[in-house]
Amino acid sequence: MSSRLSRGLRIGLLAGCIAVLASLSASAVEQGKAAPDFTLKSLTGTNLKLSEMTGNVVLINFWASWCGPCREEMPLLNALHKKYEPLGFSVLGINVEENVDAARGFMKDFPVDFPVLLDNTNQVSQRYQVIAMPTTVVVDRDGNIRYLHQGYKSGDEAKYQKMVKTLVRE
Amino acid sequence: MPANLNLLCACGLLLLAGCATEPWVKPYERANLANPIMSFNRNPVSASYLHHVYDSREGARGAGIATGGGCGCN
Amino acid sequence: MPPDTVSLRLPGLLLLLLVACQAGAAVLPEERADLLYHRYDGGGVEVDGPSVLVRKNLGSSVSVGVNYYVDNVTSASIDVVTTASKYTEKRTERSLFVDYLREKTTMSLGYTYSDESDFEAGTASIGISQDMFGDLTTVSMGFAYGDNTIEKNGDDSFKKHADVRSYRLGVSQILTRNLVMSATYESIIDDGYLNNPYRSVRYRDSDTSLGYAFQPEVYPDTRNSSAFAVRGIYYLEQLGSAVNAGVRFYEDNWGIDATTYELGYTFPYEENWIFEATLRFHQQSEADFYSDLFPYKDAQNYLARDKELSDFTSTAVGVGASYEFGRSWSLIDRGSLNIQYDWIYFDYNNFRDIEDGGAVGEEPEYSFDAYVTRIFASFWF
Numbered sequence: 001m002s003s004r005l006s007r008g009l010r011i012g013l014l015a016g017c018i019a020v021l022a023s024l025s026a027s028a029v030e031q032g033k034a035a036p037d038f039t040l041k042s043l044t045g046t047n048l049k050l051s052e053m054t055g056n057v058v059l060i061n062f063w064a065s066w067c068g069p070c071r072e073e074m075p076l077l078n079a080l081h082k083k084y085e086p087l088g089f090s091v092l093g094i095n096v097e098e099n100v101d102a103a104r105g106f107m108k109d110f111p112v113d114f115p116v117l118l119d120n121t122n123q124v125s126q127r128y129q130v131i132a133m134p135t136t137v138v139v140d141r142d143g144n145i146r147y148l149h150q151g152y153k154s155g156d157e158a159k160y161q162k163m164v165k166t167l168v169r170e
Numbered sequence: 171m172p173a174n175l176n177l178l179c180a181c182g183l184l185l186l187a188g189c190a191t192e193p194w195v196k197p198y199e200r201a202n203l204a205n206p207i208m209s210f211n212r213n214p215v216s217a218s219y220l221h222h223v224y225d226s227r228e229g230a231r232g233a234g235i236a237t238g239g240g241c242g243c244n
Numbered sequence: 245m246p247p248d249t250v251s252l253r254l255p256g257l258l259l260l261l262l263v264a265c266q267a268g269a270a271v272l273p274e275e276r277a278d279l280l281y282h283r284y285d286g287g288g289v290e291v292d293g294p295s296v297l298v299r300k301n302l303g304s305s306v307s308v309g310v311n312y313y314v315d316n317v318t319s320a321s322i323d324v325v326t327t328a329s330k331y332t333e334k335r336t337e338r339s340l341f342v343d344y345l346r347e348k349t350t351m352s353l354g355y356t357y358s359d360e361s362d363f364e365a366g367t368a369s370i371g372i373s374q375d376m377f378g379d380l381t382t383v384s385m386g387f388a389y390g391d392n393t394i395e396k397n398g399d400d401s402f403k404k405h406a407d408v409r410s411y412r413l414g415v416s417q418i419l420t421r422n423l424v425m426s427a428t429y430e431s432i433i434d435d436g437y438l439n440n441p442y443r444s445v446r447y448r449d450s451d452t453s454l455g456y457a458f459q460p461e462v463y464p465d466t467r468n469s470s471a472f473a474v475r476g477i478y479y480l481e482q483l484g485s486a487v488n489a490g491v492r493f494y495e496d497n498w499g500i501d502a503t504t505y506e507l508g509y510t511f512p513y514e515e516n517w518i519f520e521a522t523l524r525f526h527q528q529s530e531a532d533f534y535s536d537l538f539p540y541k542d543a544q545n546y547l548a549r550d551k552e553l554s555d556f557t558s559t560a561v562g563v564g565a566s567y568e569f570g571r572s573w574s575l576i577d578r579g580s581l582n583i584q585y586d587w588i589y590f591d592y593n594n595f596r597d598i599e600d601g602g603a604v605g606e607e608p609e610y611s612f613d614a615y616v617t618r619i620f621a622s623f624w625f
Contacts, residue, residue, distance in 0.1 A: 066204040068271060069244055096198035125198045131378070132244060133197045151244030154304035193378025199421045202479040207486045207510040207518060210416070210426060210475065215278040215297045215311075216584055216618045223284055223616055227590070229528050229552050230494035230502040232410070232430035232471030244271055 040117035069152040286614025309341035335360035406436030422479035439463035445549035447538035455604035469496035485511035499532035522562040562586035
């Protein structure tokens with residue numbers, strides 16, 4: 001291959017690196033920025049608006065009944081909610097399934113104390129750029145995103161707890 | 171050596187593209203794909219046994235069980 | 245920059261990118277236990293036994309699996325009754341699997357050891373699997389090395405070796421929310437003693453009462469094969485069921501060309517039942533050195549009369565039913581009871597049934613039915 005072509009490829013690779021790094025940081029949803037507001041219907045039928053929860057620390061968790069790690073995480077999130085609720089904290093579960101019955105069925109088997117909202121048209125999932133299941137977003141008392149976590153692996157709940165503990169003190 | 175280097179650069183670009191590609195099936199749209207009936211290998215023990223039956227009675231072998239698909243969680 | 249340092253750095257950088265590609269990870273294999281009873285009944289051969297598999301996670305990154313498998317064989321197959329007598333045999337196979345998950349990469353190691361009175365095989369395998377392109381693509385590679393020792397019952401001095409190397413490359417791609425496809429390529433190279441020490445070929449011999457006589461088979465000491473398979477599963481939203489189809493193309497340097505087609509339909513029923521139906525059709529051409537009847541003794545350098553290397557087709561119809569039970573019973577999350585049954589029809593085009601009699605070389609072509617049963621219980625925890 002000609003040396004000009006090979007140099008072109010190498011420049012291309014460098015440009016590619018920069019582009020990827022740039023794209024990874026150019027998201028609307030990221031730490032430090034305000035959490036996009038939304039209104040969703042909960043399982044109990046009432047509407048819930050995120051901005052109404054300003055003043056509290058909120059842990060938003062996007063989940064689905066078919067997602068194994070989400071199921072594992074649920075009771076741990078419930079324990080976290082019960083522990084820190086008196087200090088001005090709430091977990092907010094957002095189910096992303098089109099079929100609402102799946103969420104209801106799951107909650108019947110594994111009930112939780114925190115509000116579970118239904119994003120069955122995936123508007124909020126799109127706005128929050130959900131790229132993995134589950135996705136956890138922790139919002140501080142001023143409505144800013146302070147922590148983003150994709151997926152769930154055994155032990156991640158310790159990371160959530162650490163973040164929440166710090167934020168409730170603010 | 172320059173040819174190999176260019177091939178590696180090309181692979182590198184492809185990999186980076188792979189890292190940055192937005193999935194056209196969003197993770198929250200994967201409900202059907204996560205269904206166990208959509209698995210290539212739902213009952214691994216039974217499937218590997220049947221595979222063994224064919225392998226030992228026919229002249230062809232290889233390219234059997236597939237992997238992949240699923241919920242794409244984490 | 246000196247050329248050799250660049251050529252070393254770049255692959256390293258690529259490997260790093262591959263492993264570090266985005267935050268997040270894939271999932272380990274499910275934790276489960278399977279207890280299976282298997283049975284094969286066909287062509288005078290009966291084989292049955294258990295297969296037990298247990299898979300457990302150690303921490304959040306490692307999965308370990310063990311399998312114990314037994315074949316209890318009673319064989320009065322056509323090869324056996326025409327050249328020897330009915331025999332029984334027991335083969336035991338033990339396997340250990342370890343999977344390590346890091347971000348989107350899964351690394352797997354496996355070892356299988358199989359033992360019977362006249363055959364011993366140890367196989368070690370290594371594999372790597374990577375989720376890419378937004379988790380819609382999975383690329384996997386694998387290599388396995390097997391070492392076989394072949395002995396002969398009744399002849400203590402007989403001890404031969406063969407080794408098997410297999411290379412495998414696979415890609416699985418999610419195409420739409422309802423469609424996933426995969427392509428797999430596998431190359432297998434055998435080296436060593438590749439035939440069966442008990443099997444014979446026949447040749448015309450007017451000096452004998454039968455009109456033919458037997459001599460031991462002679463195989464080449466290498467075999468190179470390639471197989472390529474494409475499969476797809478499509479979800480039917482209206483019905484809540486799935487259709488799967490696949491085709492595998494095979495060829496090797498022994499002259500065998502084969503194509504295998506599979507079609508299946510899986511449908512859940514009510515809350516707890518899953519039913520499935522499958523069809524399989526396999527067609528292959530014979531090996532270059534195969535013949536049902538050679539014209540005279542030592543007709544060729546290589547001689548085979550193994551029906552597996554002949555020109556034949558096999559057609560199979562399978563059905564299965566699965567009942568799922570349990571929602572959190574202490575240790576177990578859920579479980580299922582399953583039964584699967586396959587009927588396979590083997591139809592040989594140039595292997596003759598010499599038990600049936602007839603003019604030499606004009607005996608009827610052989611065919612037989614086989615029935616394969618699997619009954620098993622699975623537990624997830």
